[in-house]
Amino acid sequence: MPFSLALPLYSRDRPNVTCDPYATSKSVTQWFNPAWVTIPTDPSQPFGNAKRNSVRGPDYWTVDFAVTKQVELPGPARIQLRLEAFNLFNRVNYGPPNSIRSSAAFGTITSTYDPRQMQLGVKVLW
Numbered sequence: 001m002p003f004s005l006a007l008p009l010y011s012r013d014r015p016n017v018t019c020d021p022y023a024t025s026k027s028v029t030q031w032f033n034p035a036w037v038t039i040p041t042d043p044s045q046p047f048g049n050a051k052r053n054s055v056r057g058p059d060y061w062t063v064d065f066a067v068t069k070q071v072e073l074p075g076p077a078r079i080q081l082r083l084e085a086f087n088l089f090n091r092v093n094y095g096p097p098n099s100i101r102s103s104a105a106f107g108t109i110t111s112t113y114d115p116r117q118m119q120l121g122v123k124v125l126w
Contacts, residue, residue, distance in 0.1 A: 014047060014048045014049075014050040014051075014052070015037035015038060015039055015040065015048040015050050015101060016037065016038045016039075016040055016048035016049055016050065017036060017037060017048070017049055017050045017054070018035065018036055018037065018038055019033065019035065019036050020033070020036065021033055021036040021037075021054075021055055023036075026058075028094065028108065028109045029108055029109075030107055030108060031057070031058070031097035031107055031108065031109055032055055032097065032107050033107070034106050034107040037050060037101060039101060055097075055099075057094075057095075057096040057097060058093070058094040058095075058096075058109065059093075060093050060113065061091055061093065062086070062087045062088075062091060062093065062113075063087070063088045063089055064084070064085065064086050064087070064088065065084070065085045065088045066082065066083065066084045066085075067082070067083045068080060068081065068082045068083075069081045069082075075126075076126050077124065077125065077126040078124075078125050078126075079122065079123070079124055079125070080121075080122070080123040080124075080125060081120075081121070081122055082120070082121040082122075082123070083118070083119075083120050083121075084118065084119050084120075084121070085116065085117070085118045086114070086116065086117045086118075087113075087114065087115060087116045087117065088116065089116075090115055090116040092112055092115075093112060093113040094109045094111070094112055094113075095109060095110070095111035095112060095113060096109070097109050098110060
């Protein structure tokens, strides 16, 4: 899942790349090396050499599942039962790392996506 870095002074401009962002092993507390970018210091040349979406966040993987059963009732009516599960295997999917260079949490992951959710539905058709 690619994302772009944000600079505090130049919101649409890119930083300068100084080294390989993945020189260290990835972890939630340090997804990439925070020293791999520097903010351009010359206001007349605010465009750094970092490419768009040059850092990739953690993978997102989920399995959704649904089961339906239709029960016939006397006459034209019937009932449909439905069970749905989202993120069936309850895999932890981490959010993107903090991409604001001036933040103390730059390069760390501070969020996750939803855990497993299940819902049951009943629909009456006639």
